[in-house]
Amino acid sequence: IIAATVNNNEGVAGIVPNCKIVPISVRFNNANFWADATRAFDFALAEGIDIINCSWNAPIGFDCLDDAIYRAHDNGRVGKGCIITASTGNESASNIGYPSNLSTCIAVGATNAIGMRWESSNYGHLDITAPGTNIYTSRIYFTEPYWRYEYDYLYGTSMSAPIVAGVAAMILSINPNLSNEEVKKILCKTATRSSNYTFSYDNRHNICPWNTEIGYGIVNAKRAVLETLPADTYVSGTHSGTTTGFKIDVQDAAFSSSSTLTAGQSIVLASNVILESGANFTMQLDPTITRQ
DSSP states (O other): OOSSSSSSSSSSSSSSSSSSOOOOOOOOOOOTHHHHHHHHHHHHTTTTEEEEEOOOOBSOOOHHHHHHHHHHHHHTTTTTTEEEEEEOSSSSOOSBTTTTTTTSSEEEEEETSSSSSSSTOOOOSSSSEOOOSEEEEEEEETTTTTEEEEEEEEEEEEHHHHHEEEEEEEHHHHHHTHHHHHHHHHHTTBBOOOTTTBOOSSOOSSEEEEEEBTTTTTTOOHHHHHHOOOOEBBBBTTTTOSSOOEEEEEESSOOOTTTOTTTOOEEEEEEEEOOOOOEEEOOOOTTOOOOO
């Protein structure tokens, strides 16, 4: 899902095929699981891993693992912090599983093909969602006497979390100096908010409007990349040169009283829009568009 090779006429295409994967295996149903998982996080921290994906969850946590996750979040990437994505679980519960329920993790739920919460995806204090049904990917399983490898259509939040991790890798490929919280903010504020749900602010989720079933929305790779790209800065709508597909930070642009953009807000030019040298641009609001 994250890094499968592209253009080789085999299997699937990864979200970020040029990124490097460091597989770290921890066995479940193992008396030493918590200690092993703790060592796994500390290993990832020591090895300089940028993004840690947890496509697993448990009903409860353990102090030693909590501490290791906090160390990775706070100290990883030379102080910028590891980005940690974690699946919320597949029990259709209103409480998300561990470790996605930690503030140090980006909690990822699953959506179906029509942009609704997948019926088995745990919800509640999640951050974001990604497709989690009919995800074509590779898998490994054991049938006596061999381990077998194949491609298959899989379901679950374990498919959704690596999609978000892949988009986070895209963001870091553009700007590796971003902190983990800055990456999380980009992911959440650029997510697609489905019209099937009502979004609002609350004390815990205040990056942008949020919903208990799909969080800040469905991860949107294109919008996340555009948000991360260096911006051309415009003053009063005047531009010199050619811009295609770049974010515009509006600082003192003046529009009519019914369509004012203030400092810190932004618009995006479509890839086929060209502003000639010295040209001015005018924006007319579509009444069906609301502030995101």
